Amino acid sequence: MSTPLGSAKSLVDTDNGEISREIFVNHDLYKQELEQIFGRAWLFVGHESQIPKSGDFFSSKMGEESVILTRDRAGKIHVFLNSCRHRGMKVCRYDEGNTTNFICPYHAWSYTTDGRLVGVQDYDNLYRPPFDKGEWGLVEVAQLANFHGTIWATWDKNAPSFEDYLGEATFGLAGALRAWDGSDGETELLGSVQKWIVPNNWKFIAENFAGDNLHVVSHRSVEMVGIGPGSNGRRDDYGEAKRAAYPGGHGIVYSLVPPKKTFVQYSASPVTSDYFQERWEKRLEKLGDQAGIFPLIGTIFPNMSFHGQQPRTLLLAHPRGPQETEMWRFYFVDKGAPAEVKEFLRRYYIRYSGPAGMTEQDDMENWNYASSASDGLIARRHPYHYKAGLGRGGKDPVIPGHVTTKEAPGTEQNPRALYKRWAEFMDAPSWDALR
Amino acid sequence: MELSNERLAYLSLMREIEDFYYAEADMLDERDYDKWLALFADDVRYWMPIRKNVAFDNLARETTAEDDIAWIDDDKATLVKRVKQLMTGFHWAEEPISRVSHVVTNIRLTEAVTTIAEGATATVKSRFLIYRNRLETETDILVGRREDMLRRKGETFEVTRRKILIEQSVLRAKNLTVFF
Structure with a gap:
């Protein structure tokens, strides 16, 4: 199968890190995405x-x-x-x-x-x-499929099982959804869902959360002001980051905390900080060497993203057109957390994320005008640049997937993996060709 | 027609409250944020719950509860940070600045009072229409209701609680960088 502009693979050159702007702005490609991607992905x-x-x-x-x-x-x-x-x-x-x-x-x-x-x-x-x-x-x-409390569905009876669809990213998504003490199924949504409309292509959101480590300047103002749970920056210390890309198009950024360290989280609220310290000690007992591995952010192909550590949220980027997306933010917490902890987290989460989130607001301005400034005749002739960290990374002793660590922290390997999978979906006549 | 003293006191109080809100709108639209922050008590709750589509027999859940996710649920410290962020010059969502007009109307005291004594409070309802235009043609019109608790503080008031109800469920604005 080919797109209205030839094969999708010809638009997405992940070997050289060049991706056509057409995939972010073209109406015919968008219609095809609804069928080829949203009609059959989980x-x-x-x-x-x-x-x-x-x-x-x-x-x-x-x-x-x-x-x-x-x-x-x-x-x-x-x-x-x-x-x-x-x-x-x-x-x-x-x-x-x-x-x-x-x-x-x-x-x-x-x-x-x-x-x-x-x-x-x-x-x-x-x-x-x-x-x-x-x-x-x-x-x-x-x-x-019910995966650690999250419900997933597909319209395609030939799609593989959800765990096969995740592949090695199962490790990361399961980790993100765990309770803080490392136990399974002990998280719940913290109330209602925020829904709002942003004027940009849905893939800007998916790639951002898959692991775009170069967009730090987006958040310069919030870093200066300090809204984190320790009153400075955006978050408390979250450890060393490792980026992992998966052939299924998923991308996850893990943070690694040395197991023996006292792990200060949510330091502006003593009750919350004590809660997380106590859970951290339980986690060390339960998970041993794996305790320090936290999926920090990630995207499960195509349009579900998450914050797994600070804050803790799930995000959907529902397509509404090549230049319009409906964002849904779900927030979650440990089911057993004391009310005071949940209250502190609730306020932190929504001053960070959502349309009034002091971090997310600046992302949306950038996605908006990146999308609209790519729509022109001349703009479309020039591909986007995804070359950071090309050829870097490999197997990691701890984290599954294609992993890049300190040697190239700004690598764009995770967005590249997402678009590689995107092209495979767009070109494949059926799930048989996608396995 | 002779107006009773009670009636005159009420009209005078209403004018004072209206002036308070009109002055607030000017502070916001003229970006006089330090003055604006001073209108809020140190223990203020500035709260904008989410509206949902629910069945007739489920209307209690139409507006998210106080311990539920909201659009905004700020204390004074967070309001101060929002202002600081606006004044960094690096807050891209408001750089360059948006053009904003606050229209405040339908101002009503909910209780039958004619004066508010020092330290005493009263609930005041109002409607807002906020027009925001930025860059070339990006435009948002945000319409809704406010319910404030005002506390008398000398010649003026301070807001000890503000509840903001926007008449949208799926928010049609990409962000909420304006104050309500």
């Missing part, structure tokens, strides 16, 4: 703590389309396309809630939380012969 939909009880639902998105994440009467989690099978109306226009049925407000078809069509107006009278309601339930995703 996408993050939500967190199980958003739907703890039967009948709970959370409206999410996969690509441009609305989906419902819900838990049925038997406690099973589903993801459905949010569109009535009769005439397409959204069967759920609420962001969240609890219900027994999704009842379409247009012609009153109704569906249970396991997606079955149970109510059709004047069914006995109008349909001769009666149609099989079993064939007209809500459209459900082809595959769903």
Whole structure:
């Protein structure tokens, strides 16, 4: 398969670190991304703590389309396309809630939380012969996975399992979602989701969080002012950074803290600092040599990113057009953390991230005008430059993936891996060609 | 028509409160941030919850609760830092500066009071329309409601609590670098 401009591979030369601007601005390529990438990749939909009880639902998105994440009467989690099978109306226009049925407000078809069509107006009278309601339930995703509390789905039945899709990045995502003491499944979302629209291509966001270590000047003002949990900088000390790229297009930046060190986190609040110190000691017991490995930031291909250490957030970059993206920020904490700790973290998280986040605000200005200044006829003739750290890095004794450490801290290897995978998705006729 | 003393006291108080808000709008739009910060009490909570689409029987969750994620939930120290950031010259989201106008209207005292004694408080509601334009054509119009707790402080007031409700769920502005 080829794009409207030839093969995607011809637009993305990751061996030389040159990538065509067309992939950030071209409408036809964008339409193709929706099909080739968002139509078949594993996408993050939500967190199980958003739907703890039967009948709970959370409206999410996969690509441009609305989906419902819900838990049925038997406690099973589903993801459905949010569109009535009769005439397409959204069967759920609420962001969240609890219900027994999704009842379409247009012609009153109704569906249970396991997606079955149970109510059709004047069914006995109008349909001769009666149609099989079993064939007209809500459209459900082809595959769903619950990974340490995060819910993922794909529309492609031929996609590999979610863990195979992550490959060696499983190590990093699992690490990011762990409770601070190193235990599994003991994190929860800290309340509601921030949603806002930014005027830039979604890939600026994905590559930024995959590991763009050269964008420090973006955050010069916030570093000068100091909003961190120790009152200076953006964060407390987070250790030595290592960048890891994965063939699946995922990129993660790990921070490594020497295990014997007293690890000062969230130092402006003694209660919070004590909590993290106590958890750190438990973590050392539980994880031993691995205790000091924290996934700091990362992107899981294509559009889910995270902060795994300070602050702790999940981010979705939903595409809305070549020059428009809807950002969703989810914040998370240890389930068992004391209320005072959660409160301190809540305030720190939202002064850091989100549209009022003193760090994120400056990113969005840069993404905005990088996107719009790349749209012109002349601009499109000149590729972007992704050459930092070309040919550097390799195997690491501790971190899986292609790892670059201190020798080239500004390497752009993670964005390169993301775009290499992007081109493979755009060119591949099916999942068989992507394995 | 003769106005009662009580009525006159009320009208005088309302004018004082209106002047307070009009002066605040000028401080913001003229970037007189130190004066603006002085309007806020040291223990102020400057809070902008998120609005959600919820069912009729679930309206209690339409606005995020006090311990939930918000757009903004600042104390005085954070407000001071936001101002410092604006004055660094390196805050790219506001460099070069945006052109901003605050329109404040529908100012109402929620309690039937005619005076506010020194140290006493009163709740005042208002509407805002904030127009922001930056660089060439980038434009945001932010509209919503405020609910302030004002405390009498000599000849003026200080804001001890500000709740800001913006009439959007998915925010249509790329960032919130303006004050409300």
